[in-house]
Amino acid sequence: MVKNFNLMKIKNITCIGAGYVGGPTMSVIADRCPHIRVTVVDMNAERIAAWNSDHIPIFEPGLDAVVKRARGKNLFFSTDIEAAIKSADCIFMSVNTPTKTEGEGAGRAADLKYIIACAEQIARSASKNTIVVEKSTLPVRTAEKIKEIFTKNSQYTFHVLSNPEFLAEGTAIKDLENPDRVLIGGENTEAVSALVDVYAQWVAKEKIITTNVWSAEMAKLAANAMLAQRVSSINSLSAFCEATEADIDEVAKVLGSDSRIGSKFLKAGIGFGGSCFQKDILNLVYLCEHYGLTEVAAYWEQVIVMNEWQKKRIAQLVIKKLGGSVKGKKIAVLGFAFKKDTNDTREAPAISVCETLLQAGAEVVVFDPKVSAQKVQADLAHLSAHHTQLKSASSAPEACVGADAAIVLTEWDQFKSIDWSSVVTQMSPQAWVFDARNCLNHAHIKTAGLNLWVVGKTPTK
Ligand code: NAD
Ligand code: UGA
Numbered sequence: 001m002v003k004n005f006n007l008m009k010i011k012n013i014t015c016i017g018a019g020y021v022g023g024p025t026m027s028v029i030a031d032r033c034p035h036i037r038v039t040v041v042d043m044n045a046e047r048i049a050a051w052n053s054d055h056i057p058i059f060e061p062g063l064d065a066v067v068k069r070a071r072g073k074n075l076f077f078s079t080d081i082e083a084a085i086k087s088a089d090c091i092f093m094s095v096n097t098p099t100k101t102e103g104e105g106a107g108r109a110a111d112l113k114y115i116i117a118c119a120e121q122i123a124r125s126a127s128k129n130t131i132v133v134e135k136s137t138l139p140v141r142t143a144e145k146i147k148e149i150f151t152k153n154s155q156y157t158f159h160v161l162s163n164p165e166f167l168a169e170g171t172a173i174k175d176l177e178n179p180d181r182v183l184i185g186g187e188n189t190e191a192v193s194a195l196v197d198v199y200a201q202w203v204a205k206e207k208i209i210t211t212n213v214w215s216a217e218m219a220k221l222a223a224n225a226m227l228a229q230r231v232s233s234i235n236s237l238s239a240f241c242e243a244t245e246a247d248i249d250e251v252a253k254v255l256g257s258d259s260r261i262g263s264k265f266l267k268a269g270i271g272f273g274g275s276c277f278q279k280d281i282l283n284l285v286y287l288c289e290h291y292g293l294t295e296v297a298a299y300w301e302q303v304i305v306m307n308e309w310q311k312k313r314i315a316q317l318v319i320k321k322l323g324g325s326v327k328g329k330k331i332a333v334l335g336f337a338f339k340k341d342t343n344d345t346r347e348a349p350a351i352s353v354c355e356t357l358l359q360a361g362a363e364v365v366v367f368d369p370k371v372s373a374q375k376v377q378a379d380l381a382h383l384s385a386h387h388t389q390l391k392s393a394s395s396a397p398e399a400c401v402g403a404d405a406a407i408v409l410t411e412w413d414q415f416k417s418i419d420w421s422s423v424v425t426q427m428s429p430q431a432w433v434f435d436a437r438n439c440l441n442h443a444h445i446k447t448a449g450l451n452l453w454v455v456g457k458t459p460t461k
Pocket of ligand 2: 137165166167168169170224227231264265266267268269270271272273274275276277338339
């Protein structure tokens, strides 16, 4: 075993996984640290080709410019994983950690097959002592498993750090350039301080929190659970408001003005989507059960139960407002991404709402400014029996032509300026607008003569 670890100045970073986290995070590191050579590798050759082209694979405001500044100088995208591991003194693992679909913990536990494959490849290919960073969101104590793989399969010394990512899609560049905090968990103080030095190039030292590895792994799961819990809490209150003539905007304003509660993440809507909230809470629930903490598991599981209920509740409400049946009716779905300013549709609430509407016999016409018609078709491919009912449009007004209702499922800024007085002339008589994101100009919609339903507002009819 080689003990002498003398690579405490990071000069060559390799990141395995060129996805929504690896791509933007490494682009910002390269941009802010011109003295570090950053190589992002992925087994998906198509994705790497896109990163090397003028059409990068992720829509994220500001990302294009960062990539253009650094790519070819100190930022490289490659499929040569082995070479990139060999040349690195610090390797980030930023691979996907989806919910397991089979075997023990299926439907709950995180599937670690990609992270394990990554660790095995690092052990096989490394040519020196290396810092290995968990960037993926992982179950608490994964670092232990990773260390075991290294000890069994390599002669070199690896320091495993946990540096979970807190960026949100749609604001990734802003979040990376000016983070609330950077979290680095690790045992070896020299390795921790080498990674602190990287972030300290642009992040104030007070914002860089160092902890033990397990706290870092757990804090990431806990942060997502707390954020999702707020969304489920405000969504539960949205239903309560609709039943009582209380107004969710007024309630949220009062809640948010209490500095102990804070004003962010109090926007009621169609339910949370995205690749992580659900998977990370399911993972937390699984881990709590594993440690015999049944009540804790049940407590967090309720955040997901409420989220599922909100999506179903609103889809059923659309059907009810349209006379109890949508068979043969045309419904414009405005927005398919799980939130604005991203082209990501993973776990998008729109998938669940479209499922309900298609299964109820509606014709569904989808428009999203950044999600292609092909992607919508692919996300709903499991409903092949209903595929003739699913259509796409190239603008919001076009989606509304002949529609009995329009339902807004993503809060894209452009939907605020839809000219409803013109759109209404193309819709069916007595048409409805369902603002499931509470993001439209409601006075304008009412003036246009449309029936309007808004999440968290008591309906007038
Ligand atoms: P992603 O699916 O967009 O990207 C992961 C990439 O890893 C894929 O391109 C895949 O081909 C590649 N990959 C998997 N195994 C590989 C291997 N053995 N060798 C080479 N490449 C491999 O996933 P993502 O959204 O970037 O998420 C990555 C991790 O970051 C997850 O654990 C997620 O929970 C966490 N995270 C995501 C976000 C987010 O906003 N998406 C934010 C914070 C944390
Ligand atoms: C979330 C966290 O915010 C990030 O800190 C974390 O790094 C990331 O998950 C992750 O681990 O993947 P993200 O899912 O990209 O980021 O986006 P969010 O802004 O958190 O939104 C998640 C969902 O909640 C969206 O569907 C959004 O529309 C919904 N939401 C959010 C609401 O309905 N109301 C709100 O007030 C806030």
